[in-house]
Structure formats: C-alpha cells, structure tokens
Amino acid sequence: xxxxxxxxxxxxxxxxxxxxxxxxxxxxxxxxxxxxxxxxxxxxxxxxxxxxxxxxxxxxxxxxxxxxxxxxxxxxxxxxxxxxxxxxxxxxxxxxxxxxxxxxxxxxxxxxxxxxxxxxxxxxxxxxxxxxxxxxxxxxxxxxxxxxxxxxxxxxxxxxxxxxxxxxxxxxxxxxxxxxxxxxxxxxxxxxxxxxxxxxxxxxxxxxxxxxxxxxxxxxxxxxxxxxxxxxxxxxxxxxxxxxxxxxxxxxxxxxxxxxxxxxxxxxxxxxxxxxxxxxxxxxxxxxxxxxxxxxxxxxx
Numbered sequence: 001x002x003x004x005x006x007x008x009x010x011x012x013x014x015x016x017x018x019x020x021x022x023x024x025x026x027x028x029x030x031x032x033x034x035x036x037x038x039x040x041x042x043x044x045x046x047x048x049x050x051x052x053x054x055x056x057x058x059x060x061x062x063x064x065x066x067x068x069x070x071x072x073x074x075x076x077x078x079x080x081x082x083x084x085x086x087x088x089x090x091x092x093x094x095x096x097x098x099x100x101x102x103x104x105x106x107x108x109x110x111x112x113x114x115x116x117x118x119x120x121x122x123x124x125x126x127x128x129x130x131x132x133x134x135x136x137x138x139x140x141x142x143x144x145x146x147x148x149x150x151x152x153x154x155x156x157x158x159x160x161x162x163x164x165x166x167x168x169x170x171x172x173x174x175x176x177x178x179x180x181x182x183x184x185x186x187x188x189x190x191x192x193x194x195x196x197x198x199x200x201x202x203x204x205x206x207x208x209x210x211x212x213x214x215x216x217x218x219x220x221x222x223x224x225x226x227x228x229x230x231x232x233x234x235x236x237x238x239x240x241x242x243x244x245x246x247x248x249x250x251x252x253x254x255x256x257x258x259x260x261x262x263x264x265x266x267x268x269x270x271x272x273x274x275x276x277x278x279x280x281x282x283x284x285x286x287x288x289x290x291x292x293x294x295x296x297x298x299x300x301x
Contacts, residue, residue, distance in 0.1 A: 143233065
C-alpha cells in the first residue's frame with residue numbers, strides 16, 4: 001500500500017462525502033478532476049477489512065486502481081445494502097468503484113476467496129466498533145510528553161479536538177499539516193474569550209517505538225504547544241491501535257526499520273460529555289472549519 005497524495009492538489013480539491021472514509025484526500029483529488037463528467041467506473045481488487053452495516057460501507061485494502069489512485073485502505077459506501085450480504089473481514093473480492101461528482105461508491109462485489117487479515121496493522125480493530133457521530137468515546141490510558149499517566153476521560157468537561165500523527169511522518173500534507181492546523185487552532189482559541197479555557201487539543205502518536213514522551217516533549221516545544229491547551233499523548237501499541245481504529249484511523253506498520261507508517265487522517269471534535277460531535281476526514285479541513293463548528297455549538301457568531 002502507498003499513501004502518497006499529490007501535495008498541491010490535496011489541499012484544494014473537495015473531499016468525498018463519505019463519513020467513514022480512509023485516506024479520503026487521495027480519492028478526492030482524482031474525483032475532483034472529473035467535475036461535470038459522467039460517472040466513471042473502475043475495477044477494484046482487494047481484501048475486505050471491515051463491514052459497516054450501520055453506514056452501509058466496506059473498508060477495503062485494495063490494489064492500485066489504474067487511472068485513479070494507488071493501492072491503499074479506504075472505506076467505501078455501497079450502492080445497495082444487498083452488497084453487504086455475506087461480506088466478512090478477510091474476504092478477497094473484485095468490485096466496481098463508481099466515481100461521480102466527488103462521490104465514490106461500490107456498485108458491485110464478487111467474492112474471489114479469503115485470506116488472513118494483514119499483520120503489522122490494526123485491521124482487525126478497524127473492522128469493528130467504529131465510532132460514529134453521537135457515540136461516546138471509550139476511555140483509554142496514555143502517557144503525555146511529561147511521562148505522566150493520563151486517562152482520556154480527563155478531557156471531559158471541555159470541547160476537545162483530537163487527531164492522530166507521528167513525528168517522523170515524511171509527507172508535509174499529512175502529520176505536519178495536522179500540527180500546523182493545531183498550532184493555528186491554539187492561537188485562535190487563545191484569542192477568543194468565548195473559546196479560551198473551553199477547548200483542548202490532543203495529538204496522539206501512533207508510533208510508540210520512536211515517539212517516547214521525551215521525543216513528544218521536544219516535538220511539542222518545536223510546535224510551541226501550550227500544555228494548558230495542546231497535549232501530545234502516546235501509549236503501548238495495542239492501546240493505540242485499538243483507540244485509533246475506533247476513530248477510523250487505519251495503520252500499517254512496515255517490517256523494515258525506519259520505513260514510513262502507512263496511515264490515513266481522521267480528526268474529531270468531541271463535546272464536553274465525551275461524545276463525537278463531528279469528524280474531519282483527510283487533510284482538506286481547515287482550522288476555520290473547526291472554529292465555525294465550535295462557535296456554532298457554543299451559540300457564538
């Protein structure tokens with residue numbers, strides 16, 4: 001799998017209108033180039049990692065789609081609930097992906113076999129218990145950049161924006177962009193009396209082997225993170241994989257040392273009761289989007 005996204009285009013095209021997208025930015029770029037054109041269909045070959053009957057979607061680890069995008073893991077809506085019947089995690093399939101008006105969906109699925117779920121990935125966790133808007137976020141134990149134990153439930157009582165990153169991410173429009181967005185949010189929160197003291201930012205690293213508390217502390221200092229507002233967390237790999245999967249973050253760790261971690265981007269706004277208010281998928285969201293949602297929730301202009 002490859003997660004490369006054209007850096008320039010990914011910031012300007014519209015994301016797919018799919019609530020459970022994984023790596024939506026890449027597909028949005030391809031779809032965005034097809035404005036006003038008739039629907040196009042592409043053959044898709046891959047493995048089912050998750051079946052989401054609630055949102056009528058399949059999470060698929062797929063091969064390259066010629067003329068559209070490289071191989072990766074994405075969650076696609078299906079054209080009909082019938083297409084979910086008989087689908088199971090681990091199933092090998094061929095499918096037809098239809099792309100039209102910045103929206104992609106699976107319109108046919110054919111079973112071709114089965115295989116174990118990928119190793120070095122959180123595919124099994126991603127295949128079930130995906131959080132949706134209105135769901136309560138489960139508690140989990142973390143370590144912050146001061147090496148202090150933290151429970152995620154500590155952020156209840158505040159509006160919380162949470163995202164998932166790792167400090168060695170090589171693509172500027174992935175984790176570094178999330179850091180940049182959070183830095184801008186931190187500044188805006190501090191300047192707005194209606195938000196100051198009511199909003200927290202949490203960045204969770206999914207690379208515990210490298211991103212120790214000391215590394216996160218240096219990273220936080222580089223980003224000028226105010227610990228009263230912006231917290232960096234890590235945990236053991238099992239905890240991180242499960243927690244990230246609940247938010248729709250797919251992870252594939254390479255077997256080779258120091259190679260890049262394949263991942264998508266999912267950021268969430270959580271209300272003071274610990275429930276998901278909204279998701280921001282991919283890298284096309286802006287701090288202004290989050291600020292508008294926060295001010296709307298607080299009844300502020």
